[in-house]
Amino acid sequence: MIRRTQRFRNHLDDNLIHLRKNLFISPSDPMYYEKVIRYLDxxxxxxxYKIGQKFERKGNLKRAIFHYKEVLRTYPSPFYSDANRAIRHIEDEQAAHALNMQKAFPEEKKGILPPFMKTLLLVLLVLNLLLVVLFAGNQPLYKTISSMKVWGVGSDITYETVDAPFVMYLAPETKGEAIEMALHKxxxxLAKEMPKMNILIYGVLSQDSGSIGKTMLLxxxxxxxSAIVVAQYHPETDDRVRIRFLNAEFEKHQPLSAFGANLVRTALExxxxxxxxxxxHLEALLQDYPNNxxxxxPLEASTGSNGISATFTGTxxxxxxxxxxxxxxxxxxxxxxxxxxPYEPVHIEINKAEHQLKLVSGDNILWDKVIGLGSNDRTPQGHFQVKDRxxxxxxxxxxxxxxxxxxxxxxALHGTYDVSSIGADKSLGCVRLTNEDVQQLFPFVPKGAEVQIQGSAxxxxxxxxxxxxxxxxxSVRPALDESPDSVEFHWLG
Incomplete structure (x- = not known):
């Protein structure tokens, strides 16, 4: 690897990783993962996950759990299940330690109320009975109490409940009927073990075959x-298991799934x-330059899979x-x-007046970027197509x-090392983006996509x-050669 500012290779470069700009770091650095979080991602x-393991080895379990939970914020990931198991292991050890301490140092049993409070309550009870007799006249005591109390026949009864939340991991291809049966069972x-608890089970889709079908404490x-369904069962108040599918969660996947579908459709066209x-076969779309x-x-958002079937199976x-x-x-x-x-081709819309670029499909915008344009209005207006990626x-x-x-x-739409040109008119006619923005945009713009450049707002x-x-x-992308060393491009720049 040769850095941009040096002419000749340094023998240390092969052991360095470029995090950003002029920051290079060796994986052997004991603070490597801390620096990845600080400077890269x-x-x-x-x-x-690696930092969590480090804290766990040092005995700092609180910090270890914090970093393991940060792993769970990204799903799916190769470290998701390991982090989940690590959290359960630490919490189980802490619970066992607390139980051993309780057995070793049992607390002294105390009375519910001290003698003074018992005497005071007894005196108050006697005074209340005397007041009832005083106001009741000659009526029997039970009739007096009944006439004073409005019993509210038919009104709602509220029971104090304690929730017991669980999570059940489901395979993405599981049918709705099978989900209902599994949650009901x-x-x-769980109610047999906790008859007085309000059982709550959240159904969550998982790609981890080791966790699918398991039910764990939330x-x-x-x-x-991220739950797609929730089951509730409180046997003391209702003998039915109430199951509710969360349609809002499914709807959340719709725009992403639609964009993924239209990305491939645009390339197919x-x-x-x-x-x-x-x-x-779709592999024909995944070739080296110039047929890339x-x-x-893309992954299908609701199932997290990009497997291809010849017919619809719902899997x-x-x-x-x-x-x-x-x-x-x-x-x-x-x-x-x-x-x-519906098929709504993925395309780019550029607004010269606002120095803005949008990657669009139908009513959905995937990326919205600030751009640089040509000086003296050199960037042309009109409709263009992406010919080279x-x-x-x-x-x-x-x-x-x-x-x-x-x-x-x-x-062309291309990156630039001159960040000051973004939002300005300094190019020879091309549309400029920061290198970070062009790399975000690149994989979501297929060859053949239309680019619309207009001057007005x-x-x-x-x-x-x-x-x-x-x-x-x-997580695993095809190994494509999209960097043709033998081709020299002559875009305006």
Whole structure:
């Protein structure tokens, strides 16, 4: 690895990792993971898990649990299950230690009330009985009490309850009927052990085969936000197990799933235009430059899978049928939790007046970026198509186009090392983004996507920004060569 500011290779560079800008770090550094969190990714599951292990070895269990819980904020991740097990292990050890201490040093039994309070209550009771007799006249005592008390026949009765929350991990392909049966059975079994408790079971989808089907005590309230169903059972007040599917959770997946579907559909349409027919397999979209129509097949948001099936089974991932009539029927979500989504091509809209770029599909905006434009109004207006998707594009001058570029012909959308040009008019006609922004945008812009450049401000519309775009990115991406060293690009810059 040769850094941008040096001409010759340093023998230490092979053992260094570039975190950001001029910051390089060796994995052998004892503070490596702390620096990853500080300078690179504050939510890194791997870094938090490793730091949690370090604190656990030192005996600082409070800090260990904190970092393990930070791992659980990112789902799915390879460290999610390990962190969950580590938290349970620590809490079980703490509970066992507390029980041993209680047995070793039992507390002295004390009376419920001291003698003074018992005497005072007895005196008050006698005084109340005397007052009742005084006001009741000649009526018997029980009739007097009955006439004074309004009993409220038919009114609601409220019982004091204590919740016992649990989480049940479900496979994404599990049918609704099977989920209901599993929750019903589990609620009855838990009620046998805790008959006076209000049993709550939150059903959460999981990709971890080791946890699927298991029911555990809920220790992280954040899990309730991702629950797709909840079961409630309080046998003292209701003999029914009440199960409610959380449709709002399913609806949350709809915009992301729709964007993922339309990302692939847009690439398919471009492939058909270039080759005359759709590919037999989607791997044809994942090739080295210049045929890198896509950088990966996105995850289907509701199931967290990007597996491909030839027919609809509802087991997660996507369905691809090359012989279908149009892109919407060729490619769609293989999940009952996702409604049929229309084909709305993924495209880029650029507003020169506001120096703003949006990546759009229908009413959904995935990215909204500030850009730099050409000086003296050199950036042309009109409709263009993405012809080249390039990582580390080479120009006549080094670092002319930043870390990535989307070629439109004579101009391109590309990165820049001149951050001061963002939001200004300093280029020779190209659209500039920071290197970080262009790398975020790059994998979500397929080859063939349309780019609309207009001069005036956008009119008011109902477009909404879709959150959590990273959830579409698979943990393992195809090994594609998107950096053609032998090709020199001549974009305006």
């Amino acid at each position: 504050a939510t890194s599951p791997e870094a938090h 589990q609620a009855l079994e 220790r992280d309230e954040e899990l309730t936000k 471009a492939y058909i235009k270039d080759n005359g027919s759709p590919p037999d 129509y896509l950088s990966f097949i 997660g991932g996507w369905v691809y049928t090359s012989g279908a009539a149009d892109p919407a029927q060729m490619f769609y979500a293989n999940s009952e939790a996702v409604a049929n989504t 390039v990582q580390n594009p080479q120009g006549s001058h080094a670092q002319s186009y930043g870390e990535a570029g989307l070629g439109l012909g004579a101009i 956008w009119s008011a519309n109902k477009q909404e920004l879709v959150k959590d775009a990273e959830r579409l990115i698979p």
